[in-house]
Amino acid sequence: MESNLQQVIRNLLVSYETVGGLNNTDGLNLPSTRAIESICEDLLQLLFPGFHDEEPIHGNCLTQLTESRVTSLSARLEDQICRSLRTTQPDCPLSLAREVLGEFLASLPATRELLSTDIEAAYEGDPAALSSEEIVLSYPFVETIAIQRCAHLLYKAGVPLLPRMMTEWAHARSGIDIHPGARIGNHFFIDHGTGVVIGETCHIGAHVKLYHGVTLGARSFQKDAEGKLVKGGKRHPNVEDWVTIYPNSTVLGGETVIGERSTIGANVFLMHSVPAQSLVYYEETQLKVLSKRHVPAAVAELEWVI
Amino acid sequence: MESNLQQVIRNLLVSYETVGGLNNTDGLNLPSTRAIESICEDLLQLLFPGFHDEEPIHGNCLTQLTESRVTSLSARLEDQICRSLRTTQPDCPLSLAREVLGEFLASLPATRELLSTDIEAAYEGDPAALSSEEIVLSYPFVETIAIQRCAHLLYKAGVPLLPRMMTEWAHARSGIDIHPGARIGNHFFIDHGTGVVIGETCHIGAHVKLYHGVTLGARSFQKDAEGKLVKGGKRHPNVEDWVTIYPNSTVLGGETVIGERSTIGANVFLMHSVPAQSLVYYEETQLKVLSKRHVPAAVAELEWVI
Amino acid sequence: MESNLQQVIRNLLVSYETVGGLNNTDGLNLPSTRAIESICEDLLQLLFPGFHDEEPIHGNCLTQLTESRVTSLSARLEDQICRSLRTTQPDCPLSLAREVLGEFLASLPATRELLSTDIEAAYEGDPAALSSEEIVLSYPFVETIAIQRCAHLLYKAGVPLLPRMMTEWAHARSGIDIHPGARIGNHFFIDHGTGVVIGETCHIGAHVKLYHGVTLGARSFQKDAEGKLVKGGKRHPNVEDWVTIYPNSTVLGGETVIGERSTIGANVFLMHSVPAQSLVYYEETQLKVLSKRHVPAAVAELEWVI
Numbered sequence: 001m002e003s004n005l006q007q008v009i010r011n012l013l014v015s016y017e018t019v020g021g022l023n024n025t026d027g028l029n030l031p032s033t034r035a036i037e038s039i040c041e042d043l044l045q046l047l048f049p050g051f052h053d054e055e056p057i058h059g060n061c062l063t064q065l066t067e068s069r070v071t072s073l074s075a076r077l078e079d080q081i082c083r084s085l086r087t088t089q090p091d092c093p094l095s096l097a098r099e100v101l102g103e104f105l106a107s108l109p110a111t112r113e114l115l116s117t118d119i120e121a122a123y124e125g126d127p128a129a130l131s132s133e134e135i136v137l138s139y140p141f142v143e144t145i146a147i148q149r150c151a152h153l154l155y156k157a158g159v160p161l162l163p164r165m166m167t168e169w170a171h172a173r174s175g176i177d178i179h180p181g182a183r184i185g186n187h188f189f190i191d192h193g194t195g196v197v198i199g200e201t202c203h204i205g206a207h208v209k210l211y212h213g214v215t216l217g218a219r220s221f222q223k224d225a226e227g228k229l230v231k232g233g234k235r236h237p238n239v240e241d242w243v244t245i246y247p248n249s250t251v252l253g254g255e256t257v258i259g260e261r262s263t264i265g266a267n268v269f270l271m272h273s274v275p276a277q278s279l280v281y282y283e284e285t286q287l288k289v290l291s292k293r294h295v296p297a298a299v300a301e302l303e304w305v306i
Numbered sequence: 307m308e309s310n311l312q313q314v315i316r317n318l319l320v321s322y323e324t325v326g327g328l329n330n331t332d333g334l335n336l337p338s339t340r341a342i343e344s345i346c347e348d349l350l351q352l353l354f355p356g357f358h359d360e361e362p363i364h365g366n367c368l369t370q371l372t373e374s375r376v377t378s379l380s381a382r383l384e385d386q387i388c389r390s391l392r393t394t395q396p397d398c399p400l401s402l403a404r405e406v407l408g409e410f411l412a413s414l415p416a417t418r419e420l421l422s423t424d425i426e427a428a429y430e431g432d433p434a435a436l437s438s439e440e441i442v443l444s445y446p447f448v449e450t451i452a453i454q455r456c457a458h459l460l461y462k463a464g465v466p467l468l469p470r471m472m473t474e475w476a477h478a479r480s481g482i483d484i485h486p487g488a489r490i491g492n493h494f495f496i497d498h499g500t501g502v503v504i505g506e507t508c509h510i511g512a513h514v515k516l517y518h519g520v521t522l523g524a525r526s527f528q529k530d531a532e533g534k535l536v537k538g539g540k541r542h543p544n545v546e547d548w549v550t551i552y553p554n555s556t557v558l559g560g561e562t563v564i565g566e567r568s569t570i571g572a573n574v575f576l577m578h579s580v581p582a583q584s585l586v587y588y589e590e591t592q593l594k595v596l597s598k599r600h601v602p603a604a605v606a607e608l609e610w611v612i
Numbered sequence: 613m614e615s616n617l618q619q620v621i622r623n624l625l626v627s628y629e630t631v632g633g634l635n636n637t638d639g640l641n642l643p644s645t646r647a648i649e650s651i652c653e654d655l656l657q658l659l660f661p662g663f664h665d666e667e668p669i670h671g672n673c674l675t676q677l678t679e680s681r682v683t684s685l686s687a688r689l690e691d692q693i694c695r696s697l698r699t700t701q702p703d704c705p706l707s708l709a710r711e712v713l714g715e716f717l718a719s720l721p722a723t724r725e726l727l728s729t730d731i732e733a734a735y736e737g738d739p740a741a742l743s744s745e746e747i748v749l750s751y752p753f754v755e756t757i758a759i760q761r762c763a764h765l766l767y768k769a770g771v772p773l774l775p776r777m778m779t780e781w782a783h784a785r786s787g788i789d790i791h792p793g794a795r796i797g798n799h800f801f802i803d804h805g806t807g808v809v810i811g812e813t814c815h816i817g818a819h820v821k822l823y824h825g826v827t828l829g830a831r832s833f834q835k836d837a838e839g840k841l842v843k844g845g846k847r848h849p850n851v852e853d854w855v856t857i858y859p860n861s862t863v864l865g866g867e868t869v870i871g872e873r874s875t876i877g878a879n880v881f882l883m884h885s886v887p888a889q890s891l892v893y894y895e896e897t898q899l900k901v902l903s904k905r906h907v908p909a910a911v912a913e914l915e916w917v918i
Binding site: 051106108174288 | 310311314315318319321322326328329331341393466470471474477478481503506519523524528534535536539554556573581583584587
Binding site: 352353354355356357358359360361362363364365368369372373376377380408411412414415418419421422425426430431432433434435436437438439440442443444445446479480481498500501517518519553554571572573588594595596597598599 | 616617619620621623624625626628631632634636637638640641643645647699772773776777780783784791793807809811812825827829830834843844845847860862864874875879886887890891894
C-alpha cells in the first residue's frame with residue numbers, strides 16, 4: 001500500500017501540472033470561500049442585530065458590539081475585495097479596495113431600509129406570517145435578499161468573483177439563486193423560495209412577489225462568428241411593479257417585459273411580453289382526469305404508465 | 307479610514323433606532339436559531355439512535371447515553387419553548403413551558419413508530435432503496451419528516467415561532483418545506499424532495515407518496531374590507547390515502563381534495579377536487595417535436611428560440 | 613419533572629427495542645455521515661488544489677501538502693469502504709477494501725481530466741461565466757459532479773451505502789441529486805442546478821447541458837407476483853451527445869432516448885424517445901393572456917382565482 005500511495009501522490013502532482021482550469025497553485029490570491037462565509041454571517045448580524053446571535057442584544061451593549069463588528073468585518077472584507085479586484089487588475093492598489101469598502105459600508109443603512117420593506121411585503125403577502133420576528137427568523141428569502149442586496153453593491157462597484165460567491169453562499173442555504181447583477185426594487189417577497197433563479201440582467205420593480213421555482217432566465221444565447229458565446233448583454237426579463245408570479249413558472253428573454261400589476265399563474269412558460277394588468281395561465285380543459293376503474297387492468301397494475 | 311468607520315458605526319446605530327422590523331435589541335428574548343439547530347440535531351440522535359453518531363452505539367451504553375441526551379435536550383428545549391411562548395404571552399409561567407415539554411417528550415416513542423412506517427414506505431416505494439439503513443443514511447426526507455412530526459406536536463400545543471424555525475432548519479438542509487401545521491398520516495414518503503412545499507392547513511392521509519417539486523399550496527388569499535390579508539383559515543388541499551403525486555405538480559386550494567388511490571402525473575397544475583381512483587395528466591398530443599433539419603437555419607443557429 | 617424524565621427515558625429504551633428500521637444499536641458498524649462529510653471535503657481539496665483552502669497553495673508546498681492529504685484521506689476512506697462492504701458481506705476482508713481504495717485513488721487524475729472538461733463546458737455554455745476561477749468558486753454543479761464522479765467509481769466497484777451518502781452530501785449543498793449509478797460523459801454542465809434529479813440507470817453522453825429542475829427519472833415500477841417492487845433494472849433515460857434540456861423539464865423511462873443534438877424546451881414532460889436533432893416544446897397558443905380590466909371585478913379582487 002505504501003508504494004501505491006507514493007504512486008498516487010506522484011500521479012496527482014503530474015495531474016496538477018498538466019490538467020488546467022481547476023488548480024489554484026500558481027500564486028494567484030483568490031478570494032476564499034471560507035472567509036466569505038464568515039463575512040456573510042457577520043453582515044447578517046449587522047443588518048439584523050440580535051437575530052443571528054445566541055442571545056438577544058440589550059440596548060446598552062449595542063454601541064460597543066456594533067463597533068467591534070464593523071471593525072472586524074471591514075478588515076476581512078477589504079482583504080477579499082482586494083483579492084477579487086486583483087484577479088482582473090493585478091496592480092490594483094489597496095486604496096481602491098478601501099474606497100469600494102467605504103462606499104459599501106456607508107450604504108448599509110440604506111440597505112437596511114430596503115430590507116425593512118421586504119419584511120413588510122412578506123407580512124402583507126403571506127397569510128401564514130404572524131409577525132415580523134417570524135419572518136426574520138424563519139423565511140429563507142430574508143437572508144438571501146439581504147446578501148444579494150449587499151452583493152449587488154459590490155457588483156455595481158465592479159468587484160469580480162466576490163459578489164457571485166456571496167450570492168452562491170446564500171443559494172446553497174436557501175435554494176434561491178439570485179445573480180448579484182439583478183436589480184430588485186423595494187417590497188420584494190419570495191415565498192418558500194427553493195428553485196428560484198433570477199438572472200444577471202433582470203430588472204425587478206417594487207412590490208413584486210414570487211413563489212418557489214420561478215425562473216427569470218435567458219431565452220437564447222448569441223454566438224459570434226466562431227460559434228463562441230457572446231458574454232454579457234441584456235438576456236433576462238423585466239418585471240414591473242406589483243407583479244405576482246406563481247410557483248414553477250418560467251419567464252425568459254432580455255426583451256420580455258411583464259407589465260405592472262400582472263399575475264402569472266403556476267407552471268406557466270412565457271417567452272414574450274405581456275401588457276400591464278395581464279392574467280396569464282393555461283386553460284385547464286387540456287387536463288385529462290380518467291377513472292382507474294375504467295382503464296384497462298394492465299394500466300392500473302403498472303400504477304402509472306400514461 | 308478610521309473616521310469613516312466611526313461614521314459607518316454612527317449611521318448604523320441611527321438605523322437601528324429608526325428602521326423597524328429587523329432588530330431584536332429591545333430585550334425581547336426570542337428563540338435562538340443556533341440553539342434550535344443543536345436541538346434538531348439532538349432530536350435526530352434520540353429518534354434514530356446510532357445513525358447520527360460518529361461511531362455506532364453498543365447496547366450496553368444505550369441506557370446511559372439516552373439518559374444524558376434526554377436530560378441535556380430537555381433543559382435547552384424548555385428554554386426555547388418558554389422564549390417562544392413569551393413572544394405572544396409575556397407573562398407565561400415557566401410551568402406551562404415545562405408542561406408542553408413533558409407532553410412532547412412523552413410522545414417521542416409514538417413519533418418513532420410513525421417514522422418507522424415512513425422508512426417502510428420508502429423501502430416499498432423506491433426500487434433503488436436496498437435496505438432501511440440506506441434510507442435512514444441517505445434519504446433526505448427522513449430527517450425532514452422526523453423534524454416536522456416533532457414540530458407539529460409543538461405547533462398543536464400552541465407554541466409560536468419554534469416549530470416554524472425547526473421545519474425551516476430541515477428545509478435548508480433538504481429543500482423540502484413542510485409547514486409544522488400540516489397533518490401527515492403514516493407511511494409517508496417523499497423521493498428526492500428538493501422543491502417540495504406543503505402548506506400549513508394540508509391534511510395528508512396514509513401511504514401517500516410525493517416526488518420532488520410537488521406543491522400543496524393555497525389558491526388565493528382572502529382580504530378584508532381594508533384590502534389586508536385575512537390570516538389563518540383552511541387554504542391548502544387534502545390528499546387522501548394511497549395517493550401518488552409525480553414530480554413538479556402543483557395542487558392548490560383549501561377545498562381541493564385528491565380522492566384516495568388517485569395518481570397525479572408529473573407537471574400537472576390542479577385547482578379542483580378529483581374523485582377516488584383518478585388518473586390525472588396532460589394529453590401528450592400538445593407536445594411539438596420538430597426536426598432541426600427541417601426548421602430554418604436561423605432557428606438552428608440560435609439553438610433554441612422557440 | 614425528574615420522574616417524568618425517567619419515564620421518558622424508560623419509554624424511549626422500550627421503543628429502541630420494539631420499533632425497528634431506525635436503530636443502529638446492534639453493533640452493525642455503519643459508515644458515518646460525519647466521516648463521509650470530511651472525506652468529501654478532503655476529496656475536493658485534492659481535486660481542486662488551492663480552491664478549497666483558506667489561503668492559496670504555493671508551488672513549493674504542493675508536494676508535501678498532497679502527501680499529507682492523500683495519507684490522511686486514504687486511512688479514513690479505507691475505514692468507510694470497509695464498513696460499507698461489511699454491511700452486505702460481513703466477512704469481507706480488509707484487503708478487499710484496500711484494493712477498492714487503491715483503484716479509486718489511482719483514478720483521481722483521470723477524474724480530474726473529466727472535471728476539467730466540465731469546467732470548460734460551463735465556460736462555453738454560460739454567457740455569465742467570465743473565468744474558470746469563477747466557475748470553480750461559484751458554480752454549485754462543480755462540487756456536485758466532482759463528488760458524483762468519485763462516488764460512481766466506488767459504485768462500480770460494488771461498494772454499498774458509501775457512494776449514495778457521498779452524493780447525498782452533495783445534494784444537500786447544491787440541491788442537485790445525481791445517483792452514483794448514473795454514467796455521465798465528458799463536458800457535462802448543469803446551470804443553477806437546484807431541483808435536478810438524475811436517476812441510477814441514466815446514461816448521459818458528452819457535451820450535455822442541463823438547467824435547474826430537470827428530472828431524468830423512472831416511468832413506472834415493475835412489481836412481482838406479490839405486488840412488491842422489483843429492485844434494479846434499467847429505469848431511467850439515455851441522453852445522447854450535445855443534448856440541451858431547459859429548466860424544469862421531466863424525461864422519464866428506461867427505454868426513452870433523447871437523440872443527439874436535440875433540444876428540449878422548458879417545462880416539457882416527455883415519456884418517449886425523440887430522434888437526433890429534435891426540438892421539443894409546447895405550442896404557446898394554449899396559453900391564455902387575459903386583461904384584468906376585462907374580467908369580472910370579483911376575479912380581480914381575489915387577485916388570482918383562475
